[in-house]
Structure formats: structure tokens, C-alpha cells
Amino acid sequence: MTADTGSGPAGTAVADAAGTAAARRAERRRRTPLVKRFLPRTLFGRSLLIIVTPVILAQAVATWIFYDRHWDTVTNRLAFAVAGDIATVISMLERDPSPAGLDWALATTARTTDLIVTLEPGQTLPTRKQKLSGLLERTLGKAMDERVARPFTINTRVAHEWYEIRVQMPDGVLSVMSPERRLFTPTSYIFILWMVGSAVVLFAVAILFMRNQIRPIKRLAVAADALGKGRDVQSFKMEGATEVRQAASAFLLMRERLQRQVNQRTEMLAGVSHDLRTPLTRMKLALDMIEHPDLDAEVEELKADVTEMEMMIEGYLAFARGEGTEAVQPTDLTRLLNELAAGARRDGTEVTLTVPDGLTLPLRPNAMRRCIANLLVNAGRHAGTAWVKAERLDRSVEITVDDDGPGIPAALRTEVFKPFFRVDSSRNLDTGGTGLGLTIARDVARSHGGDITLDDSPYGGLRAVVRLPV
Incomplete structure (x- = not known):
């Protein structure tokens, strides 16, 4: 499918967001001191400047004295x-x-x-x-x-x-x-050539030396970025100066702790799920065996409570598996969104999808499917129509899900991401769910190095924006 041209309310909102970002960049540039604007921004450039500048000044002074x-x-x-x-x-x-x-x-x-x-x-x-x-x-x-x-x-x-x-x-x-x-x-020319030649040689040696010193830091930054996006960093190894090796060692220990924590949480919750399902099954059997006309209403309420507990357990396990152990792999996001839109249409939600062809990203496909599906389920539950749009920006991909429902009050847009929080305080699972849909969706997005934000939709309901780094 072709990308949206940006016209209409959605295009106006995107243009306003772009204008706001440009204004913020201009404000940061205005507040930056004049000297810092001309200094190199990279560690390589600044280190090279620190090494070369004193030598050049010394040679300039020596030349002047000569x-x-x-x-x-x-x-x-x-x-x-x-x-x-x-x-x-x-x-x-x-x-x-x-x-x-x-x-x-x-x-x-x-x-x-x-x-x-x-x-x-x-x-x-x-x-x-x-x-x-x-x-x-x-x-x-x-x-x-x-x-x-x-x-x-x-x-x-x-x-x-x-x-x-x-x-x-x-x-x-x-x-x-x-x-x-x-x-x-001619000694003056010889002296100048000697000074310039030695400066060029020194500059070349400094570049080679600093590149070798900066390379391990850049690799560490790439590995940390990949870990933040949930990608595999098994090939990373410690190298470089002692301080860089210490930072790399701390990074590897952090990676191991995070992986161990995720595995322990998943295993613990799997055990909890098994332990809780057994008494819940016994309770369901016991309720089914009760045959007393005067207790039919109470029995039905208890059955509803047991069903709610089962759904909460399943939802919490899905939340715990949000980061999971699924491997990151190149995923055709265009195909995934088309499949999710088709599934939402089968469930009765009218979905308008705008996505470019061949949009491929390194993702955990099942986790990302759960993330977008939860947003579409929320849109289908509270509204009749959903608009899904995906577009590639400079360094990220944005997936926007709009609906024409009642939306979420601005004061509650942070609270709704908390586990088991429901805007509808009733216990009706058909209208409010378990309160884990947005929690799981944000957990999946953040495990990919991205995030989810909520805003007013130009169609009158809620807008959910999933930002994924490229």
C-alpha cells in the first residue's frame, strides 16, 4: 500500500509536531555558547584537538621566534x-x-x-x-x-x-x-618545511592512534544500543585501553544480570501460573457441581470471578514474557500490519491501513504482533473505526493507531500504562479488559528500544504512537 500524503487532520498534526521539534532544536542551538558551536562534537575530534593544538601552538611560537x-x-x-x-x-x-x-x-x-x-x-x-x-x-x-x-x-x-x-x-x-x-x-625555508612536515607526520600519527583508541568505545556504544533495542550482542568482546576494558566488562556483567533477571522472572511466573491454575480448576469443578436453585446467582458471580482471575493470570504472564527470550530477526513490518489489520476486520473493527511496501526491521515478530494487536483490540473495544499508519523517519519508524472513540483523559494517559489499571472501574471484562493491554504494548516497544505515547487523535478519539529505532 502507498504511504499517506500527509493531508487532512493527521497530516496537520504531523506538520505541527515537526514544527515543534524544529523550534526545540533552534532553541537548543541558541542557548549553546558560541565557542561550543565550533568545537568538534565527537570524542575523536576533541581528542585529536587536545593532542594537536599544543603542538601546533608550540611550532607557531618556535617559528615566530626563529x-x-x-x-x-x-x-x-x-x-x-x-x-x-x-x-x-x-x-x-x-x-x-x-x-x-x-x-x-x-x-x-x-x-x-x-x-x-x-x-x-x-x-x-x-x-x-x-x-x-x-x-x-x-x-x-x-x-x-x-x-x-x-x-x-x-x-x-x-x-x-x-x-x-x-x-x-x-x-x-x-x-x-x-x-x-x-x-x-635558504635555512628559513628549510626550517618552515621541517616544521610543516613534522606537523603533518604528527597529525597523521595522532589520527591513526586516536582511531585505534576510539574504535573500542564506538563498538561499546553500538553494543549498548543493540542491547537497548533487544538485539543480540554475543559477538562483543573487550578491547582497548584499561578504562575502556573496565567499561566493557561492566557492560557484559550488566547484560548477564539483565538476562538472568528476565529468565528468573519468566520461570518464577511460569511456576506461579502452574500453582494457581490447579486451585482455580478445582474451584471451577466445585462450582459446576453445585446444584442449588437458591444459589444460582451467587454461583454465577463466583464463576465470573474465577474467569477473571484466569484472564488476569494469563495477561500477567503475557506481560512478563513481553521482553522474553524470542530472538530478534528481520521482520516484514508491512506484512505483519496487514495481517493484524485483517484479523481486526474479522473481529468487527473497521481498519484503514496506510503502510509503505517493503518496510523491514529487526524485531521480535511475535512480541511486536502482540503489541500492535493490543492497540487494535483497545481501538475495536472502545471505537468502531481504527486508522493505522506506518512511516519511516530519519532514524526511526512510527506506527500510529487512531480511533474515533471516547479517548483517554490527559490526566490518565500515564496511569493507563500501569499494570491492571483500568479507566473503566467496573469489573466487566467485556468493556474494560484486565488492564494489561497497554502495559504489555509499552513493555514490548521499550524492549525494542522504542516507546509508546498517547495523544488526542485528529479523528476525535485516542492516538497511540509506537516509535521504533532503525
Whole structure:
């Protein structure tokens, strides 16, 4: 059958519920501090942040100190060394300006300083002082001002890996070509690459390490979630750090205690059932053998009491077996609901079913059949028509049972889930039942990790919503 389009009163109720949930999420987001909104939400992300952040900060501080000390010191020394060599060349040219002295000074400079020096007679530099932009240019300009104290220009684009420094002389311009290695050291880049590379390696190692540490915690969470949904967790084993193993050991002990408690309760109630049925059978036989016309009314009342006690015992045993030992298995919920709807129709209840095709969930089929059947029985007992709808949401499946009966007062919607509580205080079993139908239904839903809630139906009666996790 196809899913409902959401129109009509039921669709309006669903839309209102969705709007309320969105409003609650927006309110929680508004109350969350701004810093927490940007922090990782997973344990893996937060642990990684705790490990990596101090290292990155330490490396950032080390890099800043390196640049503040190393760059200033080394670059200044290199720049002042080049400016000093240029000042020496100028002093040599001023001491012996003859052609022979000029040739000797230039040749000596080229041989001993790695500087290529040429004199351009008659040339002049621009009168406007050059604006130095780069850090290296400013450092070299400062050194030239202190050591040479003459007008100069610096050209960093004259050739690849070469700098040109032009100095104004009395009879021309002194052109000095300096290799980049004399003004720049690659250790800064090497240091940065080393820091970045080590950070990347550390980050990768931290990711691998934290994944191995988080994996047992995630498996424990999955096992706890499966146990809460009534599923088998036999394959779970303890692993990981000592604290995680302690938590896993406590989880396994809890699982064993829960299973032992359920088994003991079922066995005890089975014995109680056997012990109570024997005297009840004797009482029924004794009542059937009484043949006294004056006591017919009293005998019929006693027979009704015995019948009520039998029904209460059977109902309580069904309640005790709600969690039961039935194995969880993939169940075709679509087929199960169709069968239950057909059975309710045979009992005289008009049922409208809306369920998507192929809706399969891991369930205990007999327990879930009992849960939905109890809701349909209540709807059939107190109303003439029932509307059953199943739909898959993001992380759950919702089964909604609506009727057009008198409903249940809001003040009693919590009380009706208590064992043997009946809204109809009379002892008529045809109208009130034993008071265990909703108790058993909620017990089954919760054993699957879900729950049942009651609300007003858009059809005028009661709405029961069964939510099952996927």
C-alpha cells in the first residue's frame, strides 16, 4: 500500500509536531555558547584537538621566534657584509682613481668577494629616492645608508638569482652585481618545511592512534544500543585501553544480570501460573457441581470471578514474557500490519491501513504482533473505526493507531500504562479488559528500544504512537 500524503487532520498534526521539534532544536542551538558551536562534537575530534593544538601552538611560537631572531640577525649580517664590501671598493677607487688602479680594484673585488663591479662614467642616478618595499631590500638599504652613505638604487629583477646595486659616484655610477646567496639564506625555508612536515607526520600519527583508541568505545556504544533495542550482542568482546576494558566488562556483567533477571522472572511466573491454575480448576469443578436453585446467582458471580482471575493470570504472564527470550530477526513490518489489520476486520473493527511496501526491521515478530494487536483490540473495544499508519523517519519508524472513540483523559494517559489499571472501574471484562493491554504494548516497544505515547487523535478519539529505532 502507498504511504499517506500527509493531508487532512493527521497530516496537520504531523506538520505541527515537526514544527515543534524544529523550534526545540533552534532553541537548543541558541542557548549553546558560541565557542561550543565550533568545537568538534565527537570524542575523536576533541581528542585529536587536545593532542594537536599544543603542538601546533608550540611550532607557531618556535617559528615566530626563529623569524624574529634568525631572519633579523642573519639577514642583517649578510646585508651589512655586502654593503661593507661595496664601501671597501669605493674607498679603493677613491685612493687610486687611475686606470691601472681602477682595473686592479675591480679585478681584486671580483676575485675575492663574488661581486661583479663595473664603473659607468658620466651616468647619474634619479634624484628621487627609491622606495624599498621588500624586507630584504629594506635591510640592504639600511646597510647601504650606514656603510656607504651615498645615493643608491636596488634592482631585484635584473637577472635570476642576482641583485643589482647602483651607487652614485662623483664621475659616474658604480654598478655592483651581487649573487642572491650573498644576501639570502635558504635555512628559513628549510626550517618552515621541517616544521610543516613534522606537523603533518604528527597529525597523521595522532589520527591513526586516536582511531585505534576510539574504535573500542564506538563498538561499546553500538553494543549498548543493540542491547537497548533487544538485539543480540554475543559477538562483543573487550578491547582497548584499561578504562575502556573496565567499561566493557561492566557492560557484559550488566547484560548477564539483565538476562538472568528476565529468565528468573519468566520461570518464577511460569511456576506461579502452574500453582494457581490447579486451585482455580478445582474451584471451577466445585462450582459446576453445585446444584442449588437458591444459589444460582451467587454461583454465577463466583464463576465470573474465577474467569477473571484466569484472564488476569494469563495477561500477567503475557506481560512478563513481553521482553522474553524470542530472538530478534528481520521482520516484514508491512506484512505483519496487514495481517493484524485483517484479523481486526474479522473481529468487527473497521481498519484503514496506510503502510509503505517493503518496510523491514529487526524485531521480535511475535512480541511486536502482540503489541500492535493490543492497540487494535483497545481501538475495536472502545471505537468502531481504527486508522493505522506506518512511516519511516530519519532514524526511526512510527506506527500510529487512531480511533474515533471516547479517548483517554490527559490526566490518565500515564496511569493507563500501569499494570491492571483500568479507566473503566467496573469489573466487566467485556468493556474494560484486565488492564494489561497497554502495559504489555509499552513493555514490548521499550524492549525494542522504542516507546509508546498517547495523544488526542485528529479523528476525535485516542492516538497511540509506537516509535521504533532503525
